[in-house]
Amino acid sequence: EAGVVQSPRYKIIEKKQPVAFWCNPISGHNTLYWYLQNLGQGPELLIRYENEEAVDDSQLPKDRFSAERLKGVDSTLKIQPAELGDSAVYLCASSPHRAYNEQFFGPGTRLTVL
Amino acid sequence: GENVEQHPSTLSVQEGDSAVIKCTYSDSASNYFPWYKQELGKGPQLIIDIRSNVGEKKDQRIAVTLNKTAKHFSLHITETQPEDSAVYFCAAQYNFNKFYFGSGTKLNVKP
16 A cells, blocks of 8 residues: 655755645545644644545644645645745645544655745 | 643663653643654654553553653653664644644664
């Protein structure tokens, strides 16, 4: 069974540029998470989807971040415009459904904003 | 919301020794406590978990203990091996499906 796929793995951009990250969860997983992981820190939730519905986006900085999960499968996280402080690893995780505790993480996208 | 604190931030042990990592949480409503191992360039991977109605759980060389009264839980790794070297994160599930992570412990097992 394929795991959670994320692309790109690495991205370097200049500040004020837009950037997008893509996540393909494990087949059949209804719950999808986007996390932000700063260097030397644990993951912090940005947004959680149940199918195509964003059920928890309280930690998403909505002035510059947006996300979508069309058709309840793949998801895209976008930053526009990027700031220096956005440099971090962006992790995607999925879970079969909301009552299933275990999360399966992808390898992450390391973003560097210059 | 929940607050999870994790100690130590770094831990160095000799191969074969035991390693213990401790976490505390703030909200008594948290009911599920997973531990993740993260290797360089990879996402976190679940290694063991415990629910609030259980005090201890063991899986081969790895064990987790939970003290609900004191609101702390610990990861125990026995007979450490070089391949155990990684960053370990504890987490607490609060308010159904919302996870709060500790800041991580970098474990170095010296051969």
